[in-house]
Amino acid sequence: AGGEDGDYTLNKVQMLLLHCEKAFGAAKGGEPPTREEIDQVASLVSTITARDMLGDSPAPSDRIVQYTDVYDGDDYTICLFQVPKGARLPMHNHPGMHVLSKVLFGELSVDAYDAVHQSDANGQAADSPPFEVSVSVKNDSWTENGKAHYTGPREGNIHEFRAVTDCCVLDVLAPPYDFSGGRRCTYYEVEKRHDGSHWASPVRCPPDYITRGVAYAGVPRDV
Numbered sequence: 393a394g395g396e397d398g399d400y401t402l403n404k405v406q407m408l409l410l411h412c413e414k415a416f417g418a419a420k421g422g423e424p425p426t427r428e429e430i431d432q433v434a435s436l437v438s439t440i441t442a443r444d445m446l447g448d449s450p451a452p453s454d455r456i457v458q459y460t461d462v463y464d465g466d467d468y469t470i471c472l473f474q475v476p477k478g479a480r481l482p483m484h485n486h487p488g489m490h491v492l493s494k495v496l497f498g499e500l501s502v503d504a505y506d507a508v509h510q511s512d513a514n515g516q517a518a519d520s521p522p523f524e525v526s527v528s529v530k531n532d533s534w535t536e537n538g539k540a541h542y543t544g545p546r547e548g549n550i551h552e553f554r555a556v557t558d559c560c561v562l563d564v565l566a567p568p569y570d571f572s573g574g575r576r577c578t579y580y581e582v583e584k585r586h587d588g589s590h591w592a593s594p595v596r597c598p599p600d601y602i603t604r605g606v607a608y609a610g611v612p613r614d615v
Contacts, residue, residue, distance in 0.1 A: 403611050404436070404444035408470065408564070409463060411436050416468040416490075416566035425490060425566065430542065434492050437540035437564060442496040445472065445562060447611045457481070457603045462562075463613065469568035474606075475500075475555040482598045483552040483580040490566045491543035495534045498559025502541075504528040504548035505582060505590060518579075522593040525550060525582065550580055550592055 402410070413419070415429035445462070455476045462470040473481060475498075483503070505525035528548040533556075534541060543549060553561065569575050580592040 404440050405611050405613050408436055412468050412564060418467055430490060434540040434542060437492050437494045440494055440562060442560060445496060445610050458606045459603045460606045460608050462608055468566035471563050473561045475559050477555050477558050479555050481553040482601050483550060483582060485550045485578050486543055487575050488545050492540045492564040494540045494562045495536050496560040496562055497536050499556040500534040500559055501554045501556050502532040502534055502551060503530055504551035506546060510546060518594050518596045520594045522591040525590050525592045527590060
């Protein structure tokens with residue numbers, strides 16, 4: 393959009409790309425983002441609305457989780473999950489990753505856990521033995537009126553999202569999953585034992601978790 397002097401005003405998606413490039417991009421030379429850089433991206437993500445990301449795109453009419461790449465790069469990924477009421481993103485991890493999540497519309501219920509021993513947070517084969525986790529949040533309510541939520545390599549790294557209503561979630565992942573480079577997505581079942589401890593068992597992707605890729609049709613991305 394043009395301003396009073398004919399200048400070009402960036403939309404929120406373009407601003408997010410610039411912020412992510414500064415915090416996570418190739419110019420960092422592989423250096424991890426600082427907390428200040430993460431907080432700057434989080435502050436912007438907290439202000440983003442469904443209209444900022446989706447424009448006038450219609451909401452999905454079917455009952456399957458829909459996944460959209462807004463930006464998919466080597467250093468970070470920006471994506472959308474549109475999740476129908478009653479569906480879930482099953483318990484999974486983000487090995488060595490920084491993730492910012494913002495509900496754009498609707499409500500999610502979230503369970504999140506921290507690995508007691510950090511080496512267990514990096515993902516395992518489905519037949520690996522269980523490992524101990526501690527509860528980060530349980531049945532936490534995330535809504536469009538909330539801020540961006542941070543998941544770090546050690547903070548809430550194993551989590552599950554359940555859709556209380558039809559909802560859409562914006563995710564920024566840095567670095568993204570890399571199935572050939574060791575950042576694989578591992579799924580889990582979490583069990584509470586008689587002594588009150590919680591243990592996570594790696595499992596195969598649950599058969600009820602089906603996603604459909606949908607092309608981005610929101611506001612312009614090119615800066």
